Amino acid sequence: MSRIRKAIIPVAGLGTRFLPATKAVPKELLPLVDVPAIQVVVEELVASGIEQVILVTGRGKSAIVDHFDHSYELEDILRARGKESLNDEVTRISSMVRPISIRQKKPLGLGHAVLCAKDVVGNEPFAVVLPDDIIAARTPATLQLIERYEQYGAGVVAAMTVPDSDVSMYGIIGGEAMSDRIHRVKTLIEKPSLAMAPSRLAVAGRYVLPPQIFDILEQVEPGHGGEIQLTDALQTLAREEGLIGYEFEGTRHDIGDKFGFLKANIAFALERDDLGPALEAWLRERLTS
Ligand code: G1P
Numbered sequence: 001m002s003r004i005r006k007a008i009i010p011v012a013g014l015g016t017r018f019l020p021a022t023k024a025v026p027k028e029l030l031p032l033v034d035v036p037a038i039q040v041v042v043e044e045l046v047a048s049g050i051e052q053v054i055l056v057t058g059r060g061k062s063a064i065v066d067h068f069d070h071s072y073e074l075e076d077i078l079r080a081r082g083k084e085s086l087n088d089e090v091t092r093i094s095s096m097v098r099p100i101s102i103r104q105k106k107p108l109g110l111g112h113a114v115l116c117a118k119d120v121v122g123n124e125p126f127a128v129v130l131p132d133d134i135i136a137a138r139t140p141a142t143l144q145l146i147e148r149y150e151q152y153g154a155g156v157v158a159a160m161t162v163p164d165s166d167v168s169m170y171g172i173i174g175g176e177a178m179s180d181r182i183h184r185v186k187t188l189i190e191k192p193s194l195a196m197a198p199s200r201l202a203v204a205g206r207y208v209l210p211p212q213i214f215d216i217l218e219q220v221e222p223g224h225g226g227e228i229q230l231t232d233a234l235q236t237l238a239r240e241e242g243l244i245g246y247e248f249e250g251t252r253h254d255i256g257d258k259f260g261f262l263k264a265n266i267a268f269a270l271e272r273d274d275l276g277p278a279l280e281a282w283l284r285e286r287l288t289s
Contacts (some may be wrong), residue, residue, distance in 0.1 A: 004146045004208060006120070007050045007127040009041060010113035012058035012104040017256065026061045028131050030261070032268045033275065037255055038064055039093065041131045046096055048143035050127060053099040054120050056113045065101050070094040109227025115217040123211050125149065128230070130205025134264055136271075137250025141206050148182070148246045149208040155237055158206035159183060159245040160252060167197045171231040173245045174198025175238075183245035185238040190224040190231035201245060203231065204252050213237055 015027030022030070028038035042053060055064060071090065078087035104116045114128055127142050135141035141158060148156045159173055174187035175198075187198055207230075216233040223229040237243050253264035266283075269275045 002124045003049075004125050004127055004149065005050065006052040006054060006124065007045045007129055007142065008054045008056060008114055008117045008121070009038070009045075009129050009131055010056045010104070010110060011038065011061055011064055011131060012056055012107060012113055014058070014107075017258065018261075024060075026064050027256075028061075028064055029067065030255075032134065032255070032264055033272065035268075036067060037134060038131055039067065040134055041129055042068070042097055042099075044135070044140045044142055045127070045129065047140045048127070048146060050142065052120075053097045054117045055099050055101040056104050056116050057101045058104055058107070061101075065099060068094060068097055068099055107227075109222070109225070109229055111217050111220055111228035111230040111233050114230055115214060115228070118214045118217075121211065121214070125155075125208060125210050128205075128207040128209065132254060132256030133205030134253045134255050135204070135206065135248065135250045136253070136267070137248065139249065141204075141248050141250055142208075144248050144250075145206050145208040145246060148244055152182075152242075152244050154242040154244050155209045155213070155234070156207070156244045156246050157185070157234065158204040158248045159201050160204050160247060161200050162202045164194055164200065167194050167200060167202070168192060170202035171229075171234075172197045172199060173201040173203065175201075175245055178244075181247040181249075183247075185234070185243040185245045188231050188235045188238060188243075190229045201247075203234075203245075204248065206248065207234075209234075209237070210241065212241060216240075 011028050015022035018027050029036040032040055102116050104113050145156045168191050171188055171190050172192050173185050175183040175185040178184050213233055216236045220228055220233050223232045254260035255264050269279050
């Protein structure tokens with residue numbers, strides 16, 4: 001079985017929910033404390049053994065590619081000022097990956113964004129990672145999915161249970177439990193009403209997929225919101241080749257949402273030695289005064 005070496009990160013979205021912050025800055029560069037969200041995601045991929053990162057971009061997103069490139073002036077200045085550890089960090093980021101970027105010329109949906117990367121992925125299985133979903137986990141979430149892919153020899157989607165109120169925000173899985181955390185997917189519906197939802201098991205933004213998904217995507221008609229939905233292609237994949245829903249281990253933050261973004265920032269800051277204790281003390285004081 002081919003090793004999973006490549007990952008697609010769709011980053012073409014306009015980030016309108018974070019305007020005006022995202023007027024000139026790609027939303028993927030908004031930081032979790034001081035680390036751009038996209039870097040958190042790329043670090044997860046590197047820790048999962050991914051060698052090739054494919055960014056599916058839109059206009060105004062070139063700063064994301066710059067973030068993973070060398071910045072010689074910055075490195076020279078940091079060295080000249082004796083800021084060795086900052087220089088090491090900046091250099092490490094530029095050495096981590098050399099992303100390939102592909103333009104999605106029209107916003108035709110997540111399925112279309114994935115299809116844009118077809119030629120670069122070629123005939124091998126690959127990961128898709130949605131950067132609005134940040135997953136803090138002991139074993140990187142993408143690696144957990146890769147391990148399930150290797151175990152079952154079928155595509156895998158990350159799954160999580162959501163409350164009734166959130167069902168209509170996600171792709172929802174209908175299937176049957178196979179073993180602990182593992183579900184055989186039978187149906188998948190993109191953003192159903194509560195009445196139409198086959199379960200409370202939602203797809204989180206991590207997928208490991210066989211290359212057959214590209215042929216399916218080429219045939220998919222526009223679905224929810226008039227967009228080419230990855231979920232609709234996955235429904236066909238589930239029927240034709242089988243698909244696993246895997247309840248990953250870890251904490252997922254939805255940073256595409258303002259409240260989720262704030263919570264992720266607080267959670268990340270609380271974990272840090274340089275900020276955690278002071279932030280916790282300040283929060284306690286605020287909440288009790
Ligand atoms: C996308 C997918 C959806 C999935 C979700 C996870 O939706 O279309 O199936 O459940 O990501 O975050 P979006 O949040 O981009 O609307």
